[in-house]
Amino acid sequence: MDLETILSVVTTYALPVLAALIIVYVGLKLSEKIASLIEANLNKAPTSDPSVSRFLASLCRYFLMAVTAIAALTIIGIDTSSMAGMILGLSAAAAFVLQYPLGNLAAGIMLNLFRPFKVGDEIEVNGVKGVVLGITLSSTRLKTRDNVEIILGNGNIWGGIIRNHNALGQRRLDMDFGVSYDADLDLAIETILSVAKSDPRIHAEPAPWAKVVKLNDSSVDIQLRAWCDYDDLRSLKVSISQPMKTAFDSAGIGIPYPHIVKIRKDLGNPTPTTS
Structure with a gap:
């Protein structure tokens, strides 16, 4: 085999193969490096899930490896158009199948970014x-x-x-208290505010507020609006009614309650009369 033939073979086959091997080597190293960086950055989030980070990094690595393989085969001279089409088809199918999980992942990224x-x-x-x-x-x-x-x-x-519910720290308690129609409304409002101001859980600013908000069939409803810390809202809501009832009793303010009236009717047959 003469020198010209050897140079022709090297030029035709050896150099493309060598270039393809270099591309494969560099591509594998880059895919591992990029996947590791992605996993490490995802794991830096306070609420990250290591298994999810590893999964996303693996997807990136496999994608880069596929691109590397196509590039290497192209350098050698192998037609990769059908392979690229197959990969795109598989990618589209995978995206369709995983659209809900991928949507959750995208939403999770937004939740972690905007908190x-x-x-x-x-x-x-x-x-x-x-x-x-x-x-x-x-x-x-x-x-x-x-x-x-x-x-x-x-x-x-x-x-x-x-x-x-607790992002802003403070919450407003709204509670209605029904009093009888013959009650002194000014005294009732003053009593409600007095009970509210005496509770250390209720803030002085904004000051508690109480007004008549509704005229019911058997009661006049007075609403109390008071601000408190979020952590105290639930306990305040279930405990303020008892001191309010005691204060109403001391002030002589009546609290209406439903009454049941029973009416008896004589359904006997009337005695017929004749003219």
Whole structure:
């Protein structure tokens, strides 16, 4: 074999193969490096899920490896158009099958970026209310007040209306108290405000407010609006009624209650009369 033939073979086969091997080597190293960086950055989030981070990093690595393989085969001279089409088809099918899980992952990223709530907050979304136990990229765990665990896909949370009950720290308590129509309304309002101001859980600013809000069939409703810390709202709501009743009794203010009236009718047959 003469030198010209050897140079022709090397030029035709050896150099493309060598270039393909270099591309494969560099591509594998880059895919591992990029996947490791993605996993490490995802794990830096306070509420990250290591298994989800590893899964996303693996997807990226396999994608880069597929691109590397196609590039290497193209350098050698192998037609990869059909392979690229197959990969695109498989990718489209996978995206369709995984659209709900991927939607949850995308929503989880948005929740971690914008942080509309955090662990320990009490939230309400899509009619579900509970204290946040944990947030991952795919789902959020809640605990209801009666100790039931609820797991919501992040896609359902991010796409709905989120009510964060304790994000602002303070909450307003609204409670109605019914008094009788013959009660002194000014005295009743003064009594309600006195009880509210004597409770250390109720804030002095904004000051408690009480006004007549409704005239019912048998009572005049006076509403109390008082501000308190979120942590005190539930206990205040269930405990303020008793001192309010005691104060009403001391001031001689009547509280109406329903009465049941029974009417008896004589259904006997009347005695017929004749003219």
